[in-house]
Amino acid sequence: MxxxxxPEWAGDKAEYVEPTQVxxxxxxxxxxxxxxxxxxxxxxxxxxxxxxVEGEAAEKQEVYADEQVASADIKEQTLKxxxxxxxxxxxxxxxxxxxxxxxxxxxxLIAVPMEYDEMKHGATERHVKEVxxxxxxxxxxxxxxxxxxxxxGYSARLHSLRFEQMMLLPHAIAAGLGELGRHGxxxxxxxxxxxxxxxxxxxxxxxxxxxxxxGIDDICxxxxxxxxxxxxGAISGEKQEMRGETRWIVDTELCAPYWGSYFSCGICLEVxxxxxxxxxxxxxxxxxxxxxSIDATQRKTELQAGLQTPWQHVEKPEDKEEGWRNRxxxxxxxxxxRAGVPVEGLPEEIYNIRDLMGMPR
Numbered sequence: 001m002x003x004x005x006x007p008e009w010a011g012d013k014a015e016y017v018e019p020t021q022v023x024x025x026x027x028x029x030x031x032x033x034x035x036x037x038x039x040x041x042x043x044x045x046x047x048x049x050x051x052x053v054e055g056e057a058a059e060k061q062e063v064y065a066d067e068q069v070a071s072a073d074i075k076e077q078t079l080k081x082x083x084x085x086x087x088x089x090x091x092x093x094x095x096x097x098x099x100x101x102x103x104x105x106x107x108x109l110i111a112v113p114m115e116y117d118e119m120k121h122g123a124t125e126r127h128v129k130e131v132x133x134x135x136x137x138x139x140x141x142x143x144x145x146x147x148x149x150x151x152x153g154y155s156a157r158l159h160s161l162r163f164e165q166m167m168l169l170p171h172a173i174a175a176g177l178g179e180l181g182r183h184g185x186x187x188x189x190x191x192x193x194x195x196x197x198x199x200x201x202x203x204x205x206x207x208x209x210x211x212x213x214x215g216i217d218d219i220c221x222x223x224x225x226x227x228x229x230x231x232x233g234a235i236s237g238e239k240q241e242m243r244g245e246t247r248w249i250v251d252t253e254l255c256a257p258y259w260g261s262y263f264s265c266g267i268c269l270e271v272x273x274x275x276x277x278x279x280x281x282x283x284x285x286x287x288x289x290x291x292x293s294i295d296a297t298q299r300k301t302e303l304q305a306g307l308q309t310p311w312q313h314v315e316k317p318e319d320k321e322e323g324w325r326n327r328x329x330x331x332x333x334x335x336x337x338r339a340g341v342p343v344e345g346l347p348e349e350i351y352n353i354r355d356l357m358g359m360p361r
Contacts, residue, residue: 028260
């Protein structure tokens with residue numbers, strides 16, 4: 001497989017490109033697929049927590065006995081708010097997006113699990129509905145945590161779907177929430193790869209966690225299931241170098257037609273064997289039955305036949321100046337959404353945050 005050519009993510013400083021805009025920049029639009037009102041409500045729910053991205057800290061600071069006590073309190077509250085896992089690390093400016101200022105020292109990573117029995121329906125609306133539902137829940141957890149920290153007298157900033165100013169995956173790995181899988185998603189021994197992330201950055205002094213080695217990288221090196229099932233052939237059989245690090249890479253251009261045409265696809269997560277081992281084997285029977293029901297060759301043929309025609313639902317951009325991918329528009333009814341966010345009708349504060357992120361209105 002040729003090395004992925006996506007300059008926005010390959011430079012010394014990665015640039016923020018919203019996932020649906022990545023796909024639009026290749027001529028495909030996930031929003032061109034009609035979905036139920038329930039699914040769209042989950043999508044809109046992801047915007048609600050954004051009103052808590054910034055906020056005033058209480059004037060009086062609560063003084064913790066030490067950083068370990070502070071971390072224990074933050075983790076306890078995060079789990080109470082609905083997270084399954086919580087890890088803490090230092091903010092790594094290498095993984096803060098280009099042109100973004102993130103002055104906080106600590107990052108609290110939040111993992112909220114998805115139901116595999118919904119995720120196993122890859123390339124269908126049922127899958128993406130679960131994804132959006134859990135992104136909304138993760139954002140809610142982060143909003144509550146940010147407010148909790150501010151009430152203690154410390155500044156905090158929320159990072160959730162479409163409103164993150166930092167790369168969450170590297171920080172989650174550093175915080176011990178899992179290891180990067182061959183399919184480009186995080187894998188945790190307890191949760192498999194069926195979970196989503198949010199984050200709160202803060203100046204509250206905290207004790208940090210360490211990355212973990214649970215043997216997942218070795219499993220991915222030997223396992224080839226996601227590569228075999230990927231309809232676009234986007235998952236490499238070997239690691240590649242990106243920004244000075246050798247890691248698993250997904251070819252964005254090969255993934256885009258399927259991600260855009262089929263509800264953000266998710267087949268690679270559906271077939272990951274680590275899901276069968278998650279939650280003490282809760283989904284093992286369901287996973288085995290699902291895998292037996294799939295004819296990978298037949299599904300690839302069917303999906304290939306139903307791909308969108310490039311630029312059928314997306315306006316082909318004439319200029320490709322810096323940040324152009326985030327400006328690509330959908331056609332027709334999808335033109336009212338830019339990077340998943342309505343171009344008007346939301347509270348002005350949300351649009352102000354988008355301005356901060358360099359996202360066009």
